Amino acid sequence: MLVKKRSDSLESQITSESLYRRRREFMRNAGLVIAGAAVSSVFPKTVSSAFAQDAKTWKPSNPGKFDTTEELTPFKDITSYNNFYEFGVDKDDPARYAGSLKTEPWTISVEGYVKKAAVYHLEDVLKGETKEDRIYRHRCVEGWSMVIPWLGFPLANFIKRLEPTSKAKYVAFETKLAPDEMPGERSGVLQWPYVEGLRMDEAMHPLTLLAVGLYGKPLPNQDGAPIRLVVPWKYGFKSIKSIVKISFVEDQPPTSWNRAASNEYGFYSNVNPDVDHPRWSQSHERRIGEFFKRKTLMFNGYADQVGGIYSGMDLRKYF
Amino acid sequence: MKKRNLVSFAKPIFFAACLLPVVILAWNGLNGSLSANPISDITNETGVWTLRFIVLTLLITPVRKITGWHWLIKFRRMIGLFAFFYGTLHFTTYLWLDQFFDWQSIVTDIPKRPFIAIGFASFILMVPLAVTSTQKMIRRLGGKKWDILHRLIYCTAVGAVIHYIWLVKVVTYRQITYAAIVAVLLLFRFIWKYRSNAVGTNRPAEKQVTA
Numbered sequence: 001m002l003v004k005k006r007s008d009s010l011e012s013q014i015t016s017e018s019l020y021r022r023r024r025e026f027m028r029n030a031g032l033v034i035a036g037a038a039v040s041s042v043f044p045k046t047v048s049s050a051f052a053q054d055a056k057t058w059k060p061s062n063p064g065k066f067d068t069t070e071e072l073t074p075f076k077d078i079t080s081y082n083n084f085y086e087f088g089v090d091k092d093d094p095a096r097y098a099g100s101l102k103t104e105p106w107t108i109s110v111e112g113y114v115k116k117a118a119v120y121h122l123e124d125v126l127k128g129e130t131k132e133d134r135i136y137r138h139r140c141v142e143g144w145s146m147v148i149p150w151l152g153f154p155l156a157n158f159i160k161r162l163e164p165t166s167k168a169k170y171v172a173f174e175t176k177l178a179p180d181e182m183p184g185e186r187s188g189v190l191q192w193p194y195v196e197g198l199r200m201d202e203a204m205h206p207l208t209l210l211a212v213g214l215y216g217k218p219l220p221n222q223d224g225a226p227i228r229l230v231v232p233w234k235y236g237f238k239s240i241k242s243i244v245k246i247s248f249v250e251d252q253p254p255t256s257w258n259r260a261a262s263n264e265y266g267f268y269s270n271v272n273p274d275v276d277h278p279r280w281s282q283s284h285e286r287r288i289g290e291f292f293k294r295k296t297l298m299f300n301g302y303a304d305q306v307g308g309i310y311s312g313m314d315l316r317k318y319f
Numbered sequence: 320m321k322k323r324n325l326v327s328f329a330k331p332i333f334f335a336a337c338l339l340p341v342v343i344l345a346w347n348g349l350n351g352s353l354s355a356n357p358i359s360d361i362t363n364e365t366g367v368w369t370l371r372f373i374v375l376t377l378l379i380t381p382v383r384k385i386t387g388w389h390w391l392i393k394f395r396r397m398i399g400l401f402a403f404f405y406g407t408l409h410f411t412t413y414l415w416l417d418q419f420f421d422w423q424s425i426v427t428d429i430p431k432r433p434f435i436a437i438g439f440a441s442f443i444l445m446v447p448l449a450v451t452s453t454q455k456m457i458r459r460l461g462g463k464k465w466d467i468l469h470r471l472i473y474c475t476a477v478g479a480v481i482h483y484i485w486l487v488k489v490v491t492y493r494q495i496t497y498a499a500i501v502a503v504l505l506l507f508r509f510i511w512k513y514r515s516n517a518v519g520t521n522r523p524a525e526k527q528v529t530a
Contacts, residue, residue: 187492189489279485280486281428289355293417
């Protein structure tokens with residue numbers, strides 16, 4: 001039986017111009033990764049393992065203590081079912097329209113209470129960092145989830161290089177603002193640019209990742225290329241994509257979904273089956289690819305690793 | 320005579336057209352052409368087509384009153400029943416693919432989640448309309464009582480729009496457009512009634528045409 005997968009039809013339907021653009025971005029990203037390899041002292045084998053994409057056969061080159069052993073979500077699902085409102089509000093919009101995003105040259109502006117505030121080129125952000133595969137659960141606030149093999153390095157490593165001062169209590173992030181490249185930013189569905197933030201201890205946690213790839217290959221645009229945050233114990237919208245600014249601030253920074261509906265999306269947004277969204281339940285989730293729903297786990301199953309930093313905190317009040 | 324034949328010729332074609340959305344949905348489902356979350360796609364598609372058919376149902380009277388195309392009324396029952404059909408599919412998707420017939424959790428879920436409660440109420444209101452859609456029922460109730468009962472569709476339409484607004488993360492032009500359309504279609508009836516009341520009994524009595 002010929003099983004036609006949606007990504008196949010998507011690819012054949014994409015106009016030749018955007019396919020051309022995507023090829024160009026892909027080659028550039030691949031070139032960037034290889035350039036990064038020349039600079040970094042240790043280059044993980046995964047990138048050179050021919051960009052293996054198959055969920056069943058792909059294996060991380062260095063299985064780590066943070067990896068989940070659950071079944072991986074196929075690459076085509078991770079790259080065709082996205083919430084990235086900068087490209088439209090439908091799940092297939094990012095894959096369809098993210099080709100116009102220019103991911104290089106890419107800079108991250110580091111500001112605020114750090115000794116090494118500057119505008120960093122992406123290559124310099126990656127300089128000296130050992131990229132590793134991290135297989136994380138990813139839980140959307142809407143009630144679906146995936147298992148994604150990210151490629152990146154701990155945000156903590158980058159933060160340490162920046163030498164934050166004692167006044168740095170929170171880390172704020174910002175996505176690229178470019179309505180000409182990101183058509184969704186022309187709509188008022190959210191305030192642009194997209195912003196997010198973490199408490200300092202959340203940002204320094206070993207689980208928190210700066211990701212540049214998935215399945216061992218560079219991030220596709222629709223997944224937040226060229227560099228994004230991954231905070232697996234929080235709802236997916238906290239894992240801000242296509243980061244252009246990182247600020248170290250004293251007060252809790254604004255976050256986009258909290259601005260849109262403060263009673264529904266809190267600053268912390270820790271995955272919590274006991275605290276429902278005001279309009280729908282968070283007790284269960286649909287793992288993409290599965291028929292039956294699963295029970296949602298406290299902190300998305302990372303309670304052992306992160307529970308400690310919230311001890312004593314009223315999770316219903318600080319949702 | 321000619322017009323009646325045209326309508327009876329058009330009806331089966333129109334019927335087939337109304338089935339297209341579910342046929343396409345099933346086709347995509349079997350081909351694996353739905354998204355990575357097919358159950359969500361089925362829920363959304365059946366839901367939005369329920370709303371579309373409700374809107375179509377409400378369009379008949381304003382259009383025929385403005386254009387004088389009274390033969391349109393002959394399609395209203397079919398459109399209304401298709402609204403009920405897609406509503407049933409949508410509700411079944413919720414009961415089966417979302418809740419897996421866990422009746423205990425469904426019974427607690429419905430009052431707890433306002434968007435589900437209002438969706439459920441809007442659907443339930445369509446049941447008496449579907450049941451009384453037949454010629455026999457129209458005769459049994461009598462035109463006037465039937466008309467009054469079938470105004471329940473106004474509640475269903477408003478409820479469906481609110482259901483849609485309450486279930487999305489953030490309201491977009493889509494929900495606003497449906498809300499505006501339903502508002503206009505209901506406002507039309509209100510203005511028309513006010514207008515005919517103001518004018519008095521000089522206007523010729525409207526021919527009660529039932530499909």
